[in-house]
Amino acid sequence: MNEISGRLEGESGLIDKLNTYFAGKIVRKDLTKKIKEGANVPVYVLEYLLGMYCSSMDEEEIEAGVRNVKSILAENYVRPDEAQKIISKLREKGSYTVIDKVSVKLNYKNDVYEAEFSNLGIGNVPIGEKYVSQYERLLAGGIWCIVQMEYFYDEADKNRCPFIIRKLDPIQMPSLDLEEVKAARSYFTDEEWMDVLLRSTGMEPSQFTKRVKWLHLARLVPMIENNYNLCELGPRSTGKSHIYKEISPNSILVSGGQTTVANLFYNMGNKTVGLVGLWDCVAFDEVAGIKFKDQDGIQIMKDYMASGSFARGKEEKNAYASMTFVGNINQSVDVILKTSHLFDPFPAAMANDTAFLDRMHCYIPGWEIPKYRPEFFTNDYGFITDYFAEMMRELRKISYGDAFDKYFKLGNNLNQRDVIAVRKTVSGLIKLVHPDGRFTKENVEEILRFALEMRRRVKEQLKKIGGMEFYDVNFSYIDQETFNEEYVSVPEQGGGKLIPEGMNKPGHVYTVSHGKSGMIGVYKLETQMTAGTGKFEKTGIGSDREAREAVDTAYRYLKANGRNISGLLSTTTKDYLMHVQDLNGIGMTKYLTLPAVVAICSVALNKPILSSTVILGDLSIGGTIIKVEELANTLQVCLDSGAKKVLVPITSAVDLGTVPSELIGCFNIIFYQTAEDAVFKALGVE
Structure with missing residues (x-):
């Protein structure tokens, strides 16, 4: 009982604050619901009228105002x-x-x-x-x-x-004083302000977890950030298109079907700019149906999504509209991840175009938002949607993309496009939740983690579609004070550890060893095999001579001894491509020969190595097994990185005395004696 009364007191306190600092700019959302059911007009049209006649706390005035609005709609709204x-x-x-x-x-x-x-x-x-x-x-x-x-x-x-x-x-608000909004924001707690924003879109925040609140707010970023590209795919009835159709007069929803370059970008016939020059956000509903009549439509869209400009005729045009793509996923996410990728609902011309998909700044996991029920829609006070839309429009003029630079720097797996995407998402969410620019380190860290996850989801799918070109998906950020590096995962891909749980693809191998800097780090080898003539190519190593020599030694070893492992292993009718990743950014390692032998055998036999396994130790040119340096420290890095099993050379057994017993207890330690033994045990072959 106390909890309920406390919540009610908190709600009434929030309403008092709204009435004090935003008098005349708030409306009770249940009034919108009641009238909306009988009039098929956008929410911002209704609330424009409600704002004129019902912006009051007095019940009698509200009732009179509602009668007035109903009368105006009955008399003047054209059905x-x-x-x-x-x-x-x-x-x-x-x-x-x-x-x-x-x-x-x-x-x-x-x-x-x-x-x-x-x-x-x-x-x-x-x-x-x-x-x-x-x-x-x-x-x-x-x-x-x-x-x-x-x-x-x-x-x-x-x-x-x-x-x-x-x-x-x-039907739009005539003007807005942004300084007034910034000054008033300081009187609300972060949670109160987020609740007000969600109620302004018609949703009831008390029905959602913190995570779902953030996902709802992310939908608003295209309206508050210039040239922002967002994708949300998920089940039906989760309100994906509602926000772009009803909430703002500054966004337009292009429903399914065909579109043209002239309509979207520039009509060369009458020399007029298309939708991207006239709206803040252009949203495409039902992405599966997107089709350009013009052959160069997707190419022009890619150009625009990357740079905010497009070339038509002799001149280049700039525009600031964000692009949003929403659509339905008809299967469970688990099934899609096993059989295809999360961009699969897009038309084939887009779904298989990695250059197009790489321009997405954010992928909202629509499957995490529950299907809407009546109680999800609020009866409480929020901003008049038109006032809220103008607020977002004004905030497009400023940027908080550098908000986290004071506290954090981004990890080395983020390329330039990733950095731009993360900065844009951070900027948009900061503007929504902290429009006054006042935020703590904890505030910005929460938003940074969210932004990294939304972009990593895009990158993970690109890796599935485009392979090794998009290998660098281990997104992280580093605390400028403590130098701690935090890795950010996507929930549907498993944990946030460098070495994920579950079976890897054949040819994927993890090893832990010393890098050029002298530090111990995690390295991932990814190997692909195609029909060919026995070529062996390496990427990711750069100009490191020792690392290149190490993987070449592995290939030469298999040429000489492959038959001892399996008759299926061919170095004459197959070509191999190996990519080596330095996951901790500590410099390349030279201890790659044995892990490379295991990786090539794994892909050649089409058999993945055991789940959560790290290969330790190395192999000399003469075929001798080399023991692990600093075994205790190496095992600690294995543990921190998520390993559950470690393959250790029998020559390192004598060093187990230097390893704390609680650390040894964290692993299933598998000893091997030869390179062939290591291959069989890594692949789980008895």
Whole structure:
């Protein structure tokens, strides 16, 4: 009982704060729900009216305001099935005010702009040039407006349109003082502010875990960050497209089907910029249906997603719209990860184009968001959505991409595209949760971890599709004070350790040894085999002569002794490609011969090594097994990296006395005597 009353007191305290610092800019969201069910208008249209008439704490005033809004919608909102009734009223009265979605096109034969009313079903209505130049979005998909119309039928000129637009006002907040928002933010705790943001989108935060709250907020980043590319795939009924269709008049949802370069980017015929120049966010619903009529459509989209510019004709155009891709995943994530990859729902031209997918800054795991139930929608106070949309629009002008530089630096597995993606996500979430720019080290660390995970999800899938080109997926960040390095995992891929649990692919081997810097680190060998003539190629080693010699020694050893292991192992009819990764960034190691022998045998026999296993020790040119240096320290690194089993040369058995017993107890230690013995035991062959 005390817990419930405490929560209620907290809620009333939050409402008091909202009423104090955002008076006239908040609305009770259950009012939106009640009216929304009877009127098929976007939320921001409804709340524009509710903000005018119901922005109060007084129940009687609210009730009167709701009656007023219902009356306005009943009288002025045009339902498609009642269009003729409204037109008749307009004719009878001579003037009438309507709420409708208005789009405009240029009739170049007569050199006049003409408006089309979506629900009213009338077109070719002359509209003044001042409206078109003032509200350019009328030309790109249209916007909801309150329009004062007149009707005048001219007997003398029967070809003249009888409908006249006397006054047109887009349904949007006139202005916003961002400094006022920043000043007010300091009076709210982080949790309170996140709850207000979620309620402003219509959701009830008390029904969600902290993780699900962050996933909902991530959906808003394309609206608050310029040129942000986001993807969310997940089950149906989780609100993926709702946010882009209903919450902001600054975003447009392109529903399925075909689109054109002219519509999206630039129409060379009438020299007008497409959707990306007129909206803050262009969202594609049902990604499986995306199809360009133009052959160069995806190429231009890739160019735009990478640089925020595109070339059409003789000139290059810049735009700031973010790109969002949402769609459905019909199978469980486990099944998809085993059979294909998480971008599979995209059309084949996109799903197999690694250059296109690499431009995604964030992949929201839609399968983690529960299917919406009635209690997920709030009855509490939040910002009027139009006010909230303007707030996000103003915040697009600033960036907090460097927010974490004071406290952390990024690990060495992040390339330039990864860094840009992480910085953009961090910037967007900081602007949402800390618009005043005040945040602690803990605040920014939480957001940084989230941003790294969202980008790593993209990279993991690229690795599945594109192979070794995208090997560097072990994302991490380093504390500038303690120099501790923290690795960030994606939940569906297993733990955050360098050596993951579960079976690896054949040819994937982990070893732990000394690097060039003298430190002990983890190295991963990934090997691929194709039909060929016995070529052996190495990547990832760079110009390190000792490391190159070590893996060459392994191949020469197998050429001479491969038959002792298996008749299936061929160094004449197969080609091998080996990539070596320095997972800790401590410099390449020269102790690679034995791990390379195991890796080549694993891929040749199409048999993975045992789960969570590390190969220790090495092999000399003459075939002698070399024992492990600093066994105790090496085993500690194995433990920290997630290893459960270690293959140790029998020559190192004498050094086990130097290893603490509790450390030995953490592993299943498997001893081997020869290189062949190591291969059989690593592959689990008796």
